[in-house]
Amino acid sequence: MARRPLTNPRKQASQERSRATVDALIEATARILVRDGFDKASTNRIAEQAGVSIGSLYQYYPSKEALVAAVIDRHNRGLMQVVQGALAEVAGLPIEKAVRKMVAIAIDAHRLDPKLHRVLAEQLPRTGRLAKLETFNREIYALFKAYLESRRDELRTVDLELAAFVCVTSIEALTHTAVLHRPDILSGETVATLVDEATRLVVRYLR
Amino acid sequence: MARRPLTNPRKQASQERSRATVDALIEATARILVRDGFDKASTNRIAEQAGVSIGSLYQYYPSKEALVAAVIDRHNRGLMQVVQGALAEVAGLPIEKAVRKMVAIAIDAHRLDPKLHRVLAEQLPRTGRLAKLETFNREIYALFKAYLESRRDELRTVDLELAAFVCVTSIEALTHTAVLHRPDILSGETVATLVDEATRLVVRYLR
């Protein structure tokens, strides 16, 4: 009897009216996360912000975590689209060009909705019910590893699994930290420098 | 009228008795953080676990955040000691040797009190009152940059500030992620491989 996890929506909305309610709830959750942070995002407040009664909220989501999970999913879908698009665009290119493009994309991705991204990255309890961020990363590893495989002849001998881990983790950390904590590095000219450096880091590592 | 931030202790303990109380509070806070997580760490519970009345708790710390901040400080002092020790030990060595040693140290550091480290890294609201982790990182950048300066002749021409950022961020991310999310990478043999890879990444980047 697989008890449904507490982060899943409770039921499908079938009528137009209720779909609007659900949208309003997710939108409100995102807004409050950005404006007030995770701690202040209570179900009561979310309902109020959405212009929806607390009762209705619980018709569709069993908990605050479920709502946040919905927001995460929406955000991740957006990111994943950007990443997949980039990887497709880059599939045929040699490593140097490809990596450069990917670094640039990583920065862009962090800039998609930076405020939300920040909250998601910095305020969420990453253990327990909200471990979704992990699986997202695993998918990225896999995609990058696939690219590396298609270019194996340009690489030194190396465990591609591990190489993908090293590259993705590094790029992610550099772009993430730069965007969120070092605005100075990203102002105008310097953004190009960061791209240069990150590219160099990864490319020289790979071959 | 510089209003004291809410993460500072309230007053000094002058007698022996009260110093014991303060210790018990911090110890209890750490224990509860590890065992039950940040959310469950209420002031009432901390006081109880410390065998101290809630009133006494508020004699010394104005909020839960203040207690957590104290735990962070204690943890960071330990880490900083490890890091400084390592950097001193490594000061005279050429880049290759030095970086290798530092990577190893970074892994060790994450293993100092991994459970606490995990909670601190994953469950803490990093904005607002608990931004101390930032300043800690800044100090690490500075130390590493100083090392790089002492070896400038072995390096290509590069902004050392930026280079330190790239190296430290990468090493930190690799070791952190490996220790906390990829136990497979660190089991027995493979830990050496990770050290090799991280070292290669940084060394080839630098020259």
Add this chain to the structure above:
DNA sequence: AGACAATATGAGCCATCGCTCGCAAAGTCA
């Protein structure tokens, strides 16, 4: 010993939280 400061206590106030439940309104279908 007596006076004063430092320390410790915990009942309990008030705010907020997550969440339920009985009922009203809107939509669907015959």
Add this chain to the structure above:
DNA sequence: TGACTTTGCGAGCGATGGCTCATATTGTCT
């Protein structure tokens, strides 16, 4: 139109949270 389903409502319960304050105990100093 009437029967039935879906959706929406919000007062309010029980639990827990942060935190204060009047009081008791212990330590220090002369």
